[in-house]
Amino acid sequence: MKIRRFFGPKTGNKSAIFFGVHGNEPVGREAVERVIATLEKEKILSGVVSFIPGNLRAMHHNKKQIDENLNRMFTNEHLFGNSSVLSYEEIRARELAPELMLHDALFDVHSTDEDTDPFALTDRKGNFVISHLPASVKSVLYGIDQFHSGSTDWFMHSMNKIGICLECGQHKDEKAVSVGEDAILSFLACMGHIDRRIESSPRVHCEAVNIYTTKTDKFTLTKTYPEFTPLKKGEHIGTDGEEKIFAPRTYDSLIVFSNPCEKAGEEAFVLAREI
């Protein structure tokens, strides 16, 4: 699988669309194939658009990753450390980082295990694109960078560039492919590459405020929390060993990325506030 690039007749933005950063998420690849078919017919107006496959080996095996999560590898430590043994994902991140450095904006397309309403992750620089994403993208989360370093969008933000990660919905959901296709086309229109009507849609804007990291090797959730579930003040979220963990009592919060955990030091959930 090769990088596919389109060049416009005029100078303009250089935009990268990533897919398959997690190898078991086929939605991004299918959405990209559809967009490429469109661009082959319609051409682009300006700049450069590159479609770049992420974790090649994991995609081949339909696994999320080979050794570790590629979407945490874009840190100085992983990109420039001089360890004698590199993981496959460290090697791949060292190939992909120069691509990100060459582009002005990144749109990274993912899908999820669970059935989830589409949502985006970004920082303030991505606001123009975010406000013009299709109405199916219900929520946006800002500020996750302070808790997770080394994602592709984190790397773009560290260079003061636009970086957006889109979660399109469940891996096998046909609707998720359409969401991805539509969202990529909106992104390309916002970046000036294609002429397409873009409209603003209302959505829930949230800021990540806290992450809960487990203290014991047994963290269970009280129930399953779909992404962006509003929590009641003081609600019992889960139990870490013997200790009950509650939602904040002083403000309204939402929960994202919640998982039961079987090791101390794992990320059990993130709390966010609507902004």
Ligand SMILES: [Zn+2]
């Ligand atoms: Zn993913």
